[in-house]
Amino acid sequence: MSLSVFILILVAAALTLHVARYWRPLAFVASAATTVILVWAAQNIGAGTSEIFGMHFGLQPLARDYLIVALALSGILAIATSFGDVRRGLGFLLWSWVVWLVALAIDDFVIGVFAWVSGLAIIVIAMEPRHAQRTGGAAYFLVLIVIAAGLLLIGHRFVQLFPLTPDRITLLDSAVLFLAWGLGLLLAIAPFILWLGPMADETPPPIIAVLLGLGQPLGLWLLYLLIGQSPRLLEQTDLNVTLMIGGLGSIFIGGLLCVFERRVGRLMSYAGLLALGFILIDLARGTLEGAAFAVIEIFARALSLCVMAASVTIARAIPNRWVKYLALGVFLLGGLNLVGLGLGVALATRWNVLLDFEATDRRIFILILLAMLGVLIGLARYVLTWLETLPAQAPAQDALAPTPPPESISGRIRFRLRGAWLAWRARAGQRVPAAVRYTAGGIAEHWRALFAGILLSALGAFLLWYSVSPNLWLQRALETAAQLAFIR
Amino acid sequence: MPSLNDLASAFALLGTHELEFGLVIAVGVVVLVADWRIALVALAAQYLLVAVLLSTLIPLQIAAVRMIAGGLVAMMFYITARRVQPNRRRRAQTPPQESRGLTPRAIFWVNLPFRFVGLTLVAVGVIAASDQIVLLNAPLLFWVTGLWLTMGGLLTIALTRDALRLGMGLLFFTSGFGIIYLSIDNSLVIYALLVIADLVIALAIAHIASAPAHFQGKRRGEM
Numbered sequence: 001m002s003l004s005v006f007i008l009i010l011v012a013a014a015l016t017l018h019v020a021r022y023w024r025p026l027a028f029v030a031s032a033a034t035t036v037i038l039v040w041a042a043q044n045i046g047a048g049t050s051e052i053f054g055m056h057f058g059l060q061p062l063a064r065d066y067l068i069v070a071l072a073l074s075g076i077l078a079i080a081t082s083f084g085d086v087r088r089g090l091g092f093l094l095w096s097w098v099v100w101l102v103a104l105a106i107d108d109f110v111i112g113v114f115a116w117v118s119g120l121a122i123i124v125i126a127m128e129p130r131h132a133q134r135t136g137g138a139a140y141f142l143v144l145i146v147i148a149a150g151l152l153l154i155g156h157r158f159v160q161l162f163p164l165t166p167d168r169i170t171l172l173d174s175a176v177l178f179l180a181w182g183l184g185l186l187l188a189i190a191p192f193i194l195w196l197g198p199m200a201d202e203t204p205p206p207i208i209a210v211l212l213g214l215g216q217p218l219g220l221w222l223l224y225l226l227i228g229q230s231p232r233l234l235e236q237t238d239l240n241v242t243l244m245i246g247g248l249g250s251i252f253i254g255g256l257l258c259v260f261e262r263r264v265g266r267l268m269s270y271a272g273l274l275a276l277g278f279i280l281i282d283l284a285r286g287t288l289e290g291a292a293f294a295v296i297e298i299f300a301r302a303l304s305l306c307v308m309a310a311s312v313t314i315a316r317a318i319p320n321r322w323v324k325y326l327a328l329g330v331f332l333l334g335g336l337n338l339v340g341l342g343l344g345v346a347l348a349t350r351w352n353v354l355l356d357f358e359a360t361d362r363r364i365f366i367l368i369l370l371a372m373l374g375v376l377i378g379l380a381r382y383v384l385t386w387l388e389t390l391p392a393q394a395p396a397q398d399a400l401a402p403t404p405p406p407e408s409i410s411g412r413i414r415f416r417l418r419g420a421w422l423a424w425r426a427r428a429g430q431r432v433p434a435a436v437r438y439t440a441g442g443i444a445e446h447w448r449a450l451f452a453g454i455l456l457s458a459l460g461a462f463l464l465w466y467s468v469s470p471n472l473w474l475q476r477a478l479e480t481a482a483q484l485a486f487i488r
Numbered sequence: 489m490p491s492l493n494d495l496a497s498a499f500a501l502l503g504t505h506e507l508e509f510g511l512v513i514a515v516g517v518v519v520l521v522a523d524w525r526i527a528l529v530a531l532a533a534q535y536l537l538v539a540v541l542l543s544t545l546i547p548l549q550i551a552a553v554r555m556i557a558g559g560l561v562a563m564m565f566y567i568t569a570r571r572v573q574p575n576r577r578r579r580a581q582t583p584p585q586e587s588r589g590l591t592p593r594a595i596f597w598v599n600l601p602f603r604f605v606g607l608t609l610v611a612v613g614v615i616a617a618s619d620q621i622v623l624l625n626a627p628l629l630f631w632v633t634g635l636w637l638t639m640g641g642l643l644t645i646a647l648t649r650d651a652l653r654l655g656m657g658l659l660f661f662t663s664g665f666g667i668i669y670l671s672i673d674n675s676l677v678i679y680a681l682l683v684i685a686d687l688v689i690a691l692a693i694a695h696i697a698s699a700p701a702h703f704q705g706k707r708r709g710e711m
Contacts, residue, residue: 114681124692129699135654139696143645146658146689150665157624157673 001044003057003105009041010098017078018091027082027090028451034094035075042068057105062295062480063221067104069299070214071097073306077206079455080310083448084317089207092126096215103218109156109229112222117149119218120186123211127203137198144185144195151182152222159230169236176237179226180246183219188273189280190249193257196273200265205309208265212272213305217298220283224484240284247280248364255371258378264312267382268305271338271375275301278340281353291484292477293349299473300337300349303466307334307459314456315386320449323456324390328383330460335379339372342467348474502540504629510537511633515640518656519607519647520600524569531656532562534637538663541633545670546679554666557683561659561690568694569652603647610639623668630671637664655693662686 013034020030042064049058059067074093081090096119103115124145127138155178162171184192200208227234234240254273261267275297282294308331315327336342340350357365429437443450466473502510510533517530535558543551618632626634637660644657666682 110675110678111681114685118685118688121688121692125695127696129651129696135649135651135696139651139654139693142689142692142696143654143658146662146685149685150662150669153669153678154623157669160673161624 001041002046003050003059003101004052006041006045007098007101010038010094010101013038014091014094014098017094021082021087021090024082024087024448027087028079028448031075031078031082031090035072035079038071038075038094039068042071055111056107057102058107059105060480061483063104065476065480066217066221066298067101069302073214073302074210076455076459077209077306077310077313080313080317080452081204081206083314083452086204088128089126089204092122093206093210096120096122096210100215100218103222107225107229109222109226110153112225113149113152113156116215116218116222117145117186120145120211120215123207123215126207127199130202137195137200137202141195141199148182148185151178151185155179155182156226159226159233162230162232172233172237175233176239176242179223180239180242183223184246186219187216187276188250188269189246189276190253190273193250193253193273196269197257197266200269201263203265205265205268205312206306208268209302209305209309212269213302216276217279217302220279220294220298224283228484234286240286243280243284247277247284248368249277250274250280251277251368251371255374257374259374261378262381262385264308264382267378268308271335271378272301272305274371274375275304275338275340278350278353282349288478288482291481292474293352295477295481296349296473299477300342303463304334304338304342307331307463308338310459311456314452318449318452320446321390323449323452326453326456326460328386330456330463331386332379332383333460333463335375337463337467339375339379341372341376342463347467502537507537507541508629508633511637515636515660516607518644518653518660519640520603524650524652527653527656528562528565528569531565531659532558534660534663535559535561538637538667541630541667542670542679545630545674546676550676550679553680553683557686561686564690564694565652565655568697571698606643606647607640610643611636614639624672626668626671630667634664634666634668634671637661637667640664651693651697655690655697658689658693659686662689 016030016034017027020026045059045064045067047059049056051057074097078090078093081087081093098119099115099122100119103112103119106112106115121142124138124142127141129136129138155175158171158175158178162168162175165171183189185195188196199211203211227239250273254270254275254277257270258267258274261270279294279297279301282290282297284290311327311331311334315324315331318324333342340347354365354368357368432440514530514534514537518527521527521530536555539551539555539558542554545551614632614635618628618635622628622631641657641659641661641664644660645654648654648657662682662685666679669678669682
């Protein structure tokens with residue numbers, strides 16, 4: 001399958017979700033179906049490159065792996081969103097991928113940056129301003145997107161001009177300054193974190209997960225695409241030192257902010273910031289092993305944020321107590337994985353970094369441990385709040401409560417038609433065996449709880465399996481990272 | 489119907505000084521005047537003047553695309569502003585005690601003298617900066633104009649809490665950035681992408697300005 005066909009499928013899937021969101025069962029079925037179709041289609045994209053308007057498009061193995069995982073996670077978030085009463089953002093979980101796919105597949109930094117920030121701008125449309133007509137987190141995020149894109153383009157221009165005057169190293173230094181500034185703003189690397197909280201206040205958790213977990217790493221992808229084209233950017237500048245300082249700052253500030261936070265959006269964002277810090281430190285090593293660890297960290301961060309967002313969304317949508325407890329458990333698993341305390345692969349990569357610091361600088365080692373503890377405290381406080389809000393008994397809905405007939409003519413027609421349909425259904429139901437009738441009735445009444453429970457159990461099981469099979473993931477990450485241009 | 493040649497001859501009448509003066513006035517209007525209709529006219533005029541300025545760097549036919557995009561953006565903003573107008577009117581008619589609960593309180597009082605002082609400081613800053621620094625040997629005319637528009641846009645963004653006004657500031661910023669970037673890299677791809685970006689920004693701002701509020705009073709410990 002070619003990339004252009006896949007983009008068409010992606011547009012069709014996003015459009016389907018966007019239209020299907022009005023009716024809950026249809027939204028659920030469409031979300032599940034599009035997830036399966038998109039993951040299948042992404043696996044079958046051809047390895048070759050195609051040329052459009054002189055630009056080359058092709059998916060590298062790592063980009064393909066990322067796309068498959070990202071579409072699966074976006075689909076899972078879409079399914080979780082479809083259970084709720086507010087499904088406005090359903091299509092936006094996929095719309096951004098239409099342009100982000102271009103950013104993943106293209107070999108041109110400028111077009112890639114435009115595609116990336118266009119996807120981020122589309123995400124803004126899915127946000128929910130807290131005050132009508134007033135500026136807030138969503139509007140300021142849009143401002144940041146525009147400013148950061150400008151900075152990245154200017155940084156790229158400096159890189160382009162450097163080969164004309166190779167003796168002027170200041171051009172490369174200026175390039176790193178603008179690139180670090182632009183990427184720092186969009187990735188919310190310390191100290192550019194100010195937009196993270198207000199943005200999280202106006203954004204539903206699934207959109208936060210897509211934005212931070214799946215959208216942000218594309219910026220790093222573009223940076224390393226540029227480094228692959230101009231290796232001197234890494235060799236003759238202090239880019240790795242900048243990444244290291246940004247990573248450490250993100251870990252400390254992310255951990256500190258989590259301690260005081262009890263809003264789930266902000267908690268996820270700040271905990272994601274801590275995980276981003278580890279990614280930057282891994283990248284700053286500049287080795288194949290560091291790149292592979294960064295890849296694993298990126299996947300772990302995306303997975304954790306999506307699991308947390310899905311569990312919170314389901315817990316808000318479904319009144320059944322057992323679903324809420326299950327969601328709480330899965331949320332905790334996701335949180336622990338984000339901190340790096342989930343057994344297995346994330347733990348291995350985190351402790352690799354920690355042991356390095358333990359050997360070189362114990363103060364940083366202790367500070368990182370404290371930051372991780374900060375996220376744990378934030379998680380614990382939020383879980384306690386969650387437990388307090390759980391009702392002792394879910395309010396029973398009286399299905400037999402009489403409904404007064406509407407007064408309008410169309411309302412009366414609808415009322416009569418519904419009455420006829422219910423009477424026919426009751427008569428038909430009497431011919432079905434009682435056991436089957438009760439089971440079908442139970443499923444019809446609690447289908448949301450049933451499928452939400454299945455989804456949560458599957459997510460929890462996947463997290464556990466993912467955690468106990470570290471060699472599988474590390475091997476794959478090493479294989480795909482070794483094929484990246486900047487490593488070669 | 490006027491042809492492109494008529495347009496070119498009309499543009500030729502505008503000298504550099506007229507263009508500069510027009511853009512100074514446009515930024516001044518958006519920063520200082522509170523009425524959204526006048527600010528929208530200033531935004532549309534800015535698109536026209538920037539297209540004239542860019543026609544010295546790129547072919548006129550291509551520069552005219554920016555004017556068309558500007559027209560679309562202005563139309564989008566106009567429709568959005570008209571749609572939200574009843575809410576604005578209702579807010580204006582609500583007694584101050586009640587309206588205090590409806591709208592967020594400004595962080596500090598941003599009145600006309602404050603905005604004027606801000607604009608003056610930005611103007612002084614632009615003159616000083618353009619005298620000291622030049623980005624990658626950009627021609628002075630484009631450097632000063634671009635800097636003025638970007639700084640004016642940022643000032644508008646910083647001073648306002650109205651989403652539409654913020655959008656106007658953002659579009660001034662992109663216009664300024666477009667001028668600076670095209671003067672150091674005369675790439676038509678970048679130009680096309682900037683025009684598309686303006687439309688995407690306008691779309692997002694129109695959404696933010698017209699979306700209903702989701703404020704539920706929950707702040708800390710919300711579930």
